[in-house]
Amino acid sequence: MATKQLAVGIDIGGTNTIFGLVDRDGNILAEDRLITTHYDEPGIFVATLYEKIKIAGQKIGASAELMGFGIGAPMGNINKGTIEYAAGLPWKGIVPLADLFHKFTDLPVLVTNDANAAAVGEMIYGGAQGMKNFVVITLGTGLGSGFVIDGKLVYGHDGFAGEIGHTAIKPGQSNRDCGCGKKGCLETYVSATGLKRTLLKIMADSIQPSELRKYSFDELDAEMIYDAAKRGDNLALRAFQHTGRMLGFKLADVVAYTNPEAIFLFGGLALAKDLIFEPAKEYMEENLLSIYKGKVKLLESELSTQNAAVMGASSLIWSHYLYQPKINTRQDGKLQ
Amino acid sequence: MATKQLAVGIDIGGTNTIFGLVDRDGNILAEDRLITTHYDEPGIFVATLYEKIKIAGQKIGASAELMGFGIGAPMGNINKGTIEYAAGLPWKGIVPLADLFHKFTDLPVLVTNDANAAAVGEMIYGGAQGMKNFVVITLGTGLGSGFVIDGKLVYGHDGFAGEIGHTAIKPGQSNRDCGCGKKGCLETYVSATGLKRTLLKIMADSIQPSELRKYSFDELDAEMIYDAAKRGDNLALRAFQHTGRMLGFKLADVVAYTNPEAIFLFGGLALAKDLIFEPAKEYMEENLLSIYKGKVKLLESELSTQNAAVMGASSLIWSHYLYQPKINTRQDGKLQ
Numbered sequence: 001m002a003t004k005q006l007a008v009g010i011d012i013g014g015t016n017t018i019f020g021l022v023d024r025d026g027n028i029l030a031e032d033r034l035i036t037t038h039y040d041e042p043g044i045f046v047a048t049l050y051e052k053i054k055i056a057g058q059k060i061g062a063s064a065e066l067m068g069f070g071i072g073a074p075m076g077n078i079n080k081g082t083i084e085y086a087a088g089l090p091w092k093g094i095v096p097l098a099d100l101f102h103k104f105t106d107l108p109v110l111v112t113n114d115a116n117a118a119a120v121g122e123m124i125y126g127g128a129q130g131m132k133n134f135v136v137i138t139l140g141t142g143l144g145s146g147f148v149i150d151g152k153l154v155y156g157h158d159g160f161a162g163e164i165g166h167t168a169i170k171p172g173q174s175n176r177d178c179g180c181g182k183k184g185c186l187e188t189y190v191s192a193t194g195l196k197r198t199l200l201k202i203m204a205d206s207i208q209p210s211e212l213r214k215y216s217f218d219e220l221d222a223e224m225i226y227d228a229a230k231r232g233d234n235l236a237l238r239a240f241q242h243t244g245r246m247l248g249f250k251l252a253d254v255v256a257y258t259n260p261e262a263i264f265l266f267g268g269l270a271l272a273k274d275l276i277f278e279p280a281k282e283y284m285e286e287n288l289l290s291i292y293k294g295k296v297k298l299l300e301s302e303l304s305t306q307n308a309a310v311m312g313a314s315s316l317i318w319s320h321y322l323y324q325p326k327i328n329t330r331q332d333g334k335l336q
Numbered sequence: 337m338a339t340k341q342l343a344v345g346i347d348i349g350g351t352n353t354i355f356g357l358v359d360r361d362g363n364i365l366a367e368d369r370l371i372t373t374h375y376d377e378p379g380i381f382v383a384t385l386y387e388k389i390k391i392a393g394q395k396i397g398a399s400a401e402l403m404g405f406g407i408g409a410p411m412g413n414i415n416k417g418t419i420e421y422a423a424g425l426p427w428k429g430i431v432p433l434a435d436l437f438h439k440f441t442d443l444p445v446l447v448t449n450d451a452n453a454a455a456v457g458e459m460i461y462g463g464a465q466g467m468k469n470f471v472v473i474t475l476g477t478g479l480g481s482g483f484v485i486d487g488k489l490v491y492g493h494d495g496f497a498g499e500i501g502h503t504a505i506k507p508g509q510s511n512r513d514c515g516c517g518k519k520g521c522l523e524t525y526v527s528a529t530g531l532k533r534t535l536l537k538i539m540a541d542s543i544q545p546s547e548l549r550k551y552s553f554d555e556l557d558a559e560m561i562y563d564a565a566k567r568g569d570n571l572a573l574r575a576f577q578h579t580g581r582m583l584g585f586k587l588a589d590v591v592a593y594t595n596p597e598a599i600f601l602f603g604g605l606a607l608a609k610d611l612i613f614e615p616a617k618e619y620m621e622e623n624l625l626s627i628y629k630g631k632v633k634l635l636e637s638e639l640s641t642q643n644a645a646v647m648g649a650s651s652l653i654w655s656h657y658l659y660q661p662k663i664n665t666r667q668d669g670k671l672q
Contacts, residue, residue, distance in 0.1 A: 085626075253503040
């Protein structure tokens, strides 16, 4: 019987860690999870995770051949196979994640952040199949980005390329505080939280009525603002308009840097479709050099929001076998 | 007798076109020029240029083996081998430069803009030898940029990547007019002209005396401001300070996008050394995510300003033979 090659995609989040066994076509044949916060000790976390993956593989049967472990995690460093000083995870300092896996396996273990994983996922399974130069922007509680240039994800010298969420909208100290400690970062405007902040600013400046004036900042979320905008609430519409324009402003920078074929938007805010895409596209075009105008596609991600993190992580493995980059020491590609 | 392999480096400028025959170590063994504006017809321009190159090669003797033609030109498009709508050149529309050369030769003909050529030059002959991820910023009358990622110049989908001179400092229509038609582009602040504009703004806002108040905008140039700053003129110093800070602000973006090992500054303004480098470095660091802080080198280009354009252009050929990218149709690498 022919074996079925499967990549393990692992999404390490602050609360849950989810994994799936994914075939080359993007079908998830098995999945499971564990509670990240139950493990103070990363070594025990990895041992437990590995055990669960093995069990999931055995359930599929003898036909399953694992090809490697792709991991999406905050502050994941592909060059070193580590997670470095990730604020949202229970482990402090530098976690040598790939090394911990390599106590159990000789298969490739690739670690990067979720936006980079999403970009590779888009290339392997999604709308960027066949594209060589594109960018994926993930819009969740923050804003992440992954750049693919000449068919390869850009990692940079230290493994941390693609952080446009933390480029500033303008110079100066009077800008919005960002969780990263800086001022005026793009994600303080373009993210679920950024949308809320913009709505509050508009409420403060305007005297127009809004159904959202009765909610506190803590009560509000992006979906409520979306629903209000869909019902024609003027302040909610203006909040989306401003969010889209700030995104478009920085997308023009993205184009000037890398001249991509397409930019994909992924995640919660991207689901607001025209409310985000229209002002983003318009303001991006307005800020482009004429050589770029009308050439760059602004597209919705074709990965489903539900499985994207696991699929993105698993795609790192397929991409690895396409290029066999020398990323860290023990990726000898030897199979179990 | 062993032959000496030489790359032809051609710098097409609005006034002069300069070329040199350059060996792998960056020695220019022959050079000559022609007046760009004398040639309304690009076909005759290329025929004349090719003839002059042939003569220069013959002077070196039978030992010279030409390897290809690298061309730096405004709006040079590497993907197509064209110059497209370059405002400063005598030819309108799209000039099929590589095709025109290929009437005479089967050797590779590579065309890109001067900042991209400078980046490859830095990698082949200069301070970026051995580096895989770095950026070169050229500071002249405008601001150009070339990105090298994973050892290769980034060209992008349409061949026009690396235009950070035309990313805006902040959103809005109240910013400085740029020659490109947009508002607030980085090069309206960080360039020889940008420095003059900043000085005038400071003169307008301040009541401090300055030796430069007696000169008109037309009379002023970057060197006069540099000399005044060196003599301690407060407004000139502030103009450099602001110019450096605006550069540093956008260099933080460069780092967030591509996480390079180093950023090289090249050209007139870079010669002001500490007057530019200190505020640029300081403000870049201030605007970096903590993961990048203290890691990215800000360096002077090691290419001499005098020959950089020709050397950069010639380096495209050596880089081509390193990677043999499929860039346009007739680069079969066949030698004369």
